[in-house]
Amino acid sequence: MERRRNNAQSARFDLVYSKPEMAFGSDPEPELAKFIESSAHKGTALDLGCGDGRHSIFLARHGYSVTGLDISQVAIKKLEGIAEREKLKSSLKLYHRDARDFDYPREEFDFVAAVTLFDHVPKKDVEPLFEKVTGSLKRDGVIFIKVHTVKDPGKLNGSDKASELSWAIQHYFEEAELRGLLETKFKILKYSEYDDLDRSHGKPHFHNFAIALARKTF
Numbered sequence: 001m002e003r004r005r006n007n008a009q010s011a012r013f014d015l016v017y018s019k020p021e022m023a024f025g026s027d028p029e030p031e032l033a034k035f036i037e038s039s040a041h042k043g044t045a046l047d048l049g050c051g052d053g054r055h056s057i058f059l060a061r062h063g064y065s066v067t068g069l070d071i072s073q074v075a076i077k078k079l080e081g082i083a084e085r086e087k088l089k090s091s092l093k094l095y096h097r098d099a100r101d102f103d104y105p106r107e108e109f110d111f112v113a114a115v116t117l118f119d120h121v122p123k124k125d126v127e128p129l130f131e132k133v134t135g136s137l138k139r140d141g142v143i144f145i146k147v148h149t150v151k152d153p154g155k156l157n158g159s160d161k162a163s164e165l166s167w168a169i170q171h172y173f174e175e176a177e178l179r180g181l182l183e184t185k186f187k188i189l190k191y192s193e194y195d196d197l198d199r200s201h202g203k204p205h206f207h208n209f210a211i212a213l214a215r216k217t218f
Helices: 002-016 030-038 054-061 073-085 123-135 153-157 177-182
Strands: 044-048 065-070 092-096 109-115 137-148 186-198 205-216
Touching: 002 073, 030 054, 030 109, 030 137, 030 186, 030 205, 044 054, 054 065, 054 073, 054 092, 054 109, 065 073, 073 092, 109 123, 123 137, 123 177, 137 177, 153 205, 177 186, 177 205
Parallel strands: 044 065, 044 109, 065 092, 109 137
Antiparallel strands: 137 205, 186 205
């Protein structure tokens, strides 16, 4: 049952990424970009749910060697083409993979981006996946996470009226749930929960997000 659902989700995301334009625009998340642009240290990065590459490309442009993975094969192929045109192919290693099935290396990455990834898996999988992901982060490495919360109109309305992609969210995070996931082993550098007007895909619509930027301390 779980595998069939994964295949169906992969197929639906293939449709999302089949358009010639970037599915969610080319601009990175502002807090992610601010941190990367202000950081002197460059190294290795993991982009979870990389899609067609708005964060992978941004990180590669800023000197990172990037590992990207996504459940959509169409997205990965599209990102490969963008990397080729941008002359960044040598900076990217890309995998068509469900994040839960990836063989995570131990303490490999200096930076991890997980933008609307942990909310795209069932609640039962959040903590096991978090442990694997954070295990791949070096000590003093930094993770950026963004998730939808229970205040999101997609949750409150119980339908796709809020967004044409509400079907993809499998777990809406409770208030402070993301903070609780991080705070025992991470130093939280930035945390907020907020309403946001999303113009990156479909008709303009509101979301409620939690974001966290945190440094690994173990």
